[in-house]
Amino acid sequence: MQYNITVIEETIGDAPDSLTTALGQIGAEVRVLGVEAALAADDYLAVDVLLVSAEVSEESLREITLRAGLGRTGPQVLVFTESRFDALESHVSKGRDYILPPFRPALLRARLRTCFARAQHDHGRVFEISGRRGIRTPETPRL
Numbered sequence: 367m368q369y370n371i372t373v374i375e376e377t378i379g380d381a382p383d384s385l386t387t388a389l390g391q392i393g394a395e396v397r398v399l400g401v402e403a404a405l406a407a408d409d410y411l412a413v414d415v416l417l418v419s420a421e422v423s424e425e426s427l428r429e430i431t432l433r434a435g436l437g438r439t440g441p442q443v444l445v446f447t448e449s450r451f452d453a454l455e456s457h458v459s460k461g462r463d464y465i466l467p468p469f470r471p472a473l474l475r476a477r478l479r480t481c482f483a484r485a486q487h488d489h490g491r492v493f494e495i496s497g498r499r500g501i502r503t504p505e506t507p508r509l
Contacts, residue, residue, distance in 0.1 A: 368393045368394060368395055369392070369394040369395070369415055369478060370394070370397075370412050370413050370415075371389060371395065371396050371397070371414065371416075371417050372396075372397045372398075372399060372404070372407075372410070372441070373385075373386070373389075373396060373397070373399070373417045373418075373419075374399050374400075374401065374404045374418045374419065374422055374427075374430065375399070375400055375401070375419045375421075375422070376401055376419050376421040376422050377400065377421075380419050380421065381417075382448045382467070382469060384467065384468065384469040384470075385417075385448075385469040385474075386398075387469075388469045388470055388473075388474045389474065391471040392471050392474060392475050392478075401423075401426050404426075404430050405429055405430060405433070407433070408433065410434035410441060414441055414482075415442050415443075415444055415481070416431070416434060416441050416442070416443045416444070417444050417445075417465075418430075418444070418445050418457075419445075419446060419447065420445050420447035420450050420451075420453040420454040420457055421453050424456060424457070424460070427443070427457075431443060442463070442482060443462055443463065444463050444464065444465055444477070444478070444481055445457040445458075445462050445463070445464040446464065446465050446466070446469075447464075447466065454466075463477075463480075463484075
């Protein structure tokens, strides 16, 4: 299964070419949005991953994730940066996953698998603790 990824940038064109190239090489279906377009979007149902620039503010990302349905069966969030490690720090302190250069296909594929495995584990623990039965967690896409 291929990944459906929405890249969210503070300013369109922020995503490094090496990142978008690596996404293409792993066969990901990619859509790129600026923050304003991401805030207005309402079609996150088919999105597996929100790949978010570290420069996107915490407030904007929180609103986008609420719209995308995170915490239920919405997409995973993975933050990226090429050089703004100070901006990345605030996202990491909130527990978000991240990816750093070099953006190579094998490394990106492995990071995506790890994010999905952890999400499935976390979802399973939440469902187990809540005692809810019959809830199906999303399957990890295979690359």
